[in-house]
Amino acid sequence: MKVRLRLFAALREQVGLDELELDLAPGATVDDLLTRVCGIHPVLRGRSFAIAVNHSYTGRDRSLAAGDEVALIPPVSGG
Amino acid sequence: MITIAHAPIDLADLFRIPGDGASGGVVSFVGTVRDHTAQRRVVRLEYEAYEPMALRELEAVARAATDRFALDAVTIVHRVGILLPGEVAVAILVRAAHRAAAFDGCRFTIDTLKQTVPIWKKEVFADGETWVGDRP
Numbered sequence: 001m002k003v004r005l006r007l008f009a010a011l012r013e014q015v016g017l018d019e020l021e022l023d024l025a026p027g028a029t030v031d032d033l034l035t036r037v038c039g040i041h042p043v044l045r046g047r048s049f050a051i052a053v054n055h056s057y058t059g060r061d062r063s064l065a066a067g068d069e070v071a072l073i074p075p076v077s078g079g
Numbered sequence: 080m081i082t083i084a085h086a087p088i089d090l091a092d093l094f095r096i097p098g099d100g101a102s103g104g105v106v107s108f109v110g111t112v113r114d115h116t117a118q119r120r121v122v123r124l125e126y127e128a129y130e131p132m133a134l135r136e137l138e139a140v141a142r143a144a145t146d147r148f149a150l151d152a153v154t155i156v157h158r159v160g161i162l163l164p165g166e167v168a169v170a171i172l173v174r175a176a177h178r179a180a181a182f183d184g185c186r187f188t189i190d191t192l193k194q195t196v197p198i199w200k201k202e203v204f205a206d207g208e209t210w211v212g213d214r215p
Contacts, residue, residue, distance in 0.1 A: 075212035078198030
């Protein structure tokens with residue numbers, strides 16, 4: 001199933017992409033996605049970020065569905 | 080009213096307070112770009128937002144402030160893009176029946192926004208740049 005991954009700020013600069021599409025097994029979790037993406041982009045390993053799925057913060061054990069948008073949220077600094 | 084602005088924020092426009100008399104106190108916070116950080120001169124800030132989620136989180140902050148302090152209204156405008164020292168990055172206006180709730184509600188709004196909203200700022204110096212809060 002295809003999911004979209006969005007990257008921002010320092011992570012976007014380090015990976016060199018602001019988004020990528022991943023094809024994951026049905027029932028894959030955020031954690032599975034992270035394992036896959038850290039394999040493709042090792043610069044992400046050990047980085048600090050929160051996770052959002054479809055614009056809401058969520059945990060790494062969240063199950064994903066086709067068409068979900070996942071975002072890696074590095075430490076925020078608005079305001 | 081919650082907005083993400085891509086152009087300079089017009090404070091005069093924001094301060095047009097409705098004259099319905101419901102609120103006795105209006106408190107504002109305006110965040111501007113400082114020209115220095117830890118004695119380094121800032122050339123510019125670059126603000127980036129995950130816009131659809133930032134709007135959602137800003138609305139959540141406004142709702143939480145309204146509920147907690149019994150506010151009449153919360154306005155938040157956050158700018159994104161390239162900002163020079165002195166420019167307005169964020170403006171918050173809070174209205175309440177009385178001033179105590181307005182002061183507390185405004186403080187809560189900016190403090191919470193800074194913790195939860197997916198907006199990031201990069202400080203650009205003459206000799207380098209850094210994303211604020213980045214922990215390598």
